[in-house]
Amino acid sequence: MRRTTRSCSSRSRPDRLAALALGAAMLLTLAAGCRADGGGRDNTLRVGVALYTQDDTFISTVAQDLERLAREAEGEDGELKINLSVADGRSNQTTQMDQVDQFLSRGCDVLCVNIVDRTAAAVLIDKAEEAGVPVIFFNRQPVAEDIQRWEQIYYVGARxxxxxxxxxxxxxxxxxxxxxxxxxxxxxxxxxxxxxxxxxxxxxxxxxxxxxxxxxxxxxxxxxxxxxxxxxxxxxxxxxxxxxxxxxxxxxxxxxxxxxxxxxxxxxxxxxxxxxxxxxxxxxxxxxxxxxxxxxxxxxxxxxDAQGIAGAMLDLVLALNRGEDPGEAVDLEDGHYVWLPYRQxxxxxxxxxxxxxxxxx
Incomplete structure (x- = not known):
């Protein structure tokens, strides 16, 4: 499958200038929403990526790696395009929830969420379940009870x-x-x-x-x-x-x-x-x-492992889009968790x- 990425920015490094440029581009992306344009809609996978803040160097790196990995996979298939819409929550859960609402209303197929406040996960999950949109949380882990609320909730991160x-x-x-x-x-x-x-x-x-x-x-x-x-x-x-x-x-x-x-x-x-x-x-x-x-x-x-987090999320997104068992794409623990190792x-x-x-x- 060929995967072409539409992202909300073109970042080269996670510095302040890049973050500002990313924020401006993000507004354009959200205005267009997750839906693809024109006749290619059926072949477009729409992914909403909600970050707690883009000022965090590590989180910015994960977002960049996710975009890069999708672009690198462009030559693998001649049909599928991946439209990544990235939103900056600016460390405000209300702002992020509004962005998630926009992603859902505009037809995103999967959400990748680096949640601002882990205690707010239940509300977000209920919204996504009602819309039938799987959620992949990453790096900021919701409580176990919330992860178990729906079978199509996943977490990618390290212990x-x-x-x-x-x-x-x-x-x-x-x-x-x-x-x-x-x-x-x-x-x-x-x-x-x-x-x-x-x-x-x-x-x-x-x-x-x-x-x-x-x-x-x-x-x-x-x-x-x-x-x-x-x-x-x-x-x-x-x-x-x-x-x-x-x-x-x-x-x-x-x-x-x-x-x-x-x-x-x-x-x-x-x-x-x-x-x-x-x-x-x-x-x-x-x-x-x-x-x-x-x-x-x-x-x-x-x-x-920023690249590992991004890669596991992309593997999950693609498996969900194909209707495949996510456990065949990534190493799932308890049906919901992808754990990546740390290294000194x-x-x-x-x-x-x-x-x-x-x-x-």
Whole structure:
């Protein structure tokens, strides 16, 4: 099947300028809706993609990968076209619900939803079930009871507790390899600060819990100096880190961050303060974070597989469109879940993959 993508933008990288351009193009896409034009309607698969915000680097990357994978599949079939309509929820559930209503009213065949507020999933699911439109949630996981409301509800993402554990292990390995460097006061205790994603977000809660648990399970003693939410945002994290540096200075030995954008914000604040950097770790493995890992300012990150999420969603969309068993297209757990593995990224793994010179011994 040939698949040609009509998207709401042509993004090259997830930076602020691209996000603004995407938002403007999105308005044009929503105006046209999910329906195809002209006589090709029967051969057009209409997919509504609702993002919680396009300012999130990782989410923007997932959307770009989804569009790219659909375009790359163009030569596989001479009949089917894929029309992707992407909407920016701007971190507002009411806005996103309005966008979903528009997708449904304009005849979308499948919805891919990165929901703003996971507690609002039931309302969205009921709307989609009434319209007979399957929903694929991704990266922001609704509660299990909501996923079970209808057989055509799916979730694609990674297990947040696994990401937290791997992040904690990054700190553990660095601490054990060079404790004299990181244990600044020599007391054998890991003094840390925690940048959390947002209040009540499952990934934020689990990454926070399991990152620290990885240290305590290994027998390390820890002390939390500071912890607060920065809503996955680099600027908010920078502001928060500046406050903590004024209070604690170089007493902070480790900075855990629930995602890379916030980790980079912490590094921005540390660099501006001119202080010796602590051990900073993130999650997502975004392009800017990989640059920071290569440069040595970010100790490591945990790959949240944006391309894998996009690919699994596209496989599900195509299977549903063909009337095939989704379990034949993707590895489904409990009939609803596609779980993708996390993976640690350090300078050493980048070197092994040929993305930078091998570090000196």
């Amino acid at each position: 947040a507790e696994e990401g937290g554990t791997l992040q904690g292990q990054l700190v553990l390995e660095a601490w054990q390899a060079d404790q004299a460097r990181w244990d600044r006061n020599g007391d054998g205790v890991v003094q840390y600060a925690m940048l959390e994603g947002e209040p009540g977000h499952q990934d934020a809660l689990l990454r926070t819990e399991y990152s620290v648990k990885a240290l305590t399970d290994a027998g390390l003693e820890v002390e939390k100096l500071a912890s607060d939410t920065a809503n996955w945002n680099r600027g908010q994290a920078e502001a928060k880190m500046k406050q903590w540096l004024e209070e604690f200075g170089e007493e902070i030995e480790v900075v855990f961050s629930n995602n890379d954008d916030m980790a980079l914000g912490a590094i921005d604040a540390i660099r501006e303060a001119g202080l010796e950097p602590p051990l900073v770790v993130g999650v997502d493995a975004t392009a800017p974070a990989l640059e920071a890992v290569a440069a040595g300012t970010l100790q490591g990150t945990v790959l949240n 990224i350090t300078r050493e793994t980048l070197a092994e993959e040929g993305q930078l010179p091998l570090p000196a011994n």
